[in-house]
Ligand code: HEM
């Protein structure tokens with residue numbers, strides 16, 4: 001049945017895949033050797049199902065907004081390919097399965113923190129923040145930044161300060177990631193009445209803030225090296241990636257090119273993927289040449 005495709009699309013699979021990857025990196029970084037296999041497998045499945053459930057709820061609660069925006073108009077709910085009841089049953093099933101797996105096969109802390117992230121994105125961000133303030137994605141970013149902490153908790157049963165550093169990286173990465181897209185899709189948000197930063201404060205202001213957050217991001221990504229969590233492989237990758245991000249953010253500030261905002265947005269995704277891959281590689285091939 002082609003309906004499977006629609007259900008699949010409701011889960012925002014590409015976003016969830018990167019979210020799950022950051023959680024898995026958190027799991028591997030939590031211990032010196034190989035993480036406990038049960039925690040690794042069921043933690044990954046549980047966190048993935050929770051993020052998918054949150055994404056489905058976002059589609060459900062945003063259907064009326066999505067209908068008004070060119071980027072989201074063709075989604076399954078605005079198109080009537082699936083109805084609200086089907087989406088709700090799907091979201092509850094994914095969420096319940098996730099909680100069951102995490103609580104029974106992983107640990108209570110991970111289940112609780114994952115549930116808080118699910119509510120944070122699906123309800124707090126979608127229902128309140130998104131419609132209320134241009135700081136919506138800054139605050140809401142906390143839910144999307146949680147996965148490395150969830151992964152770490154799955155393997156160790158605790159929240160470690162190193163995990164909070166990974167949280168901080170994604171938290172500060174989120175505004176440049178999203179605001180680049182928001183500049184490109186400003187008219188969409190304006191038409192839908194959503195107070196995204198470019199709509200409320202203009203593109204020039206948003207570009208300035210993208211650069212400021214990118215500078216902050218580059219500084220923060222040095223911290224895993226300074227704290228001794230990661231070594232030189234990570235540091236060099238972070239600095240190279242950071243230089244590229246800064247260059248993009250600088251170009252954006254200078255307003256060079258119409259397609260630049262979307263290029264910055266796409267780069268932000270590759271940036272995070274490669275940065276987390278570097279954390280993982282570095283963890284196993286660590287070169288500890290601290291000066
Ligand atoms: C509040 C936080 C965030 C906001 C507001 C946000 C916003 C967005 C938006 C509006 C899109 C476009 C989606 C589409 O066209 O369907 C997108 C795409 C994407 N986001 Fe984010 N994002 C956030 C956090 C994250 C996080 C934490 C990750 C992963 C760790 C992530 C990974 C991605 C990926 C991989 C895509 C590309 C999806 C595709 O190719 O279809 N985002 N984001």
Ligand SMILES: CC(C)=CCC/C(C)=C/CC/C(C)=C/COP(=O)(O)OP(=O)(O)O
Pocket residue numbers: 012015019047050051052054055058062072114117118119121126130143144146147150
């Ligand atoms: C572990 C766990 C439960 C995490 C949940 C976090 C999660 C799924 C974050 C997704 C972030 C995202 C794509 C936000 C965009 O929403 P939007 O409504 O602004 O974008 P849209 O217009 O594309 O729908």
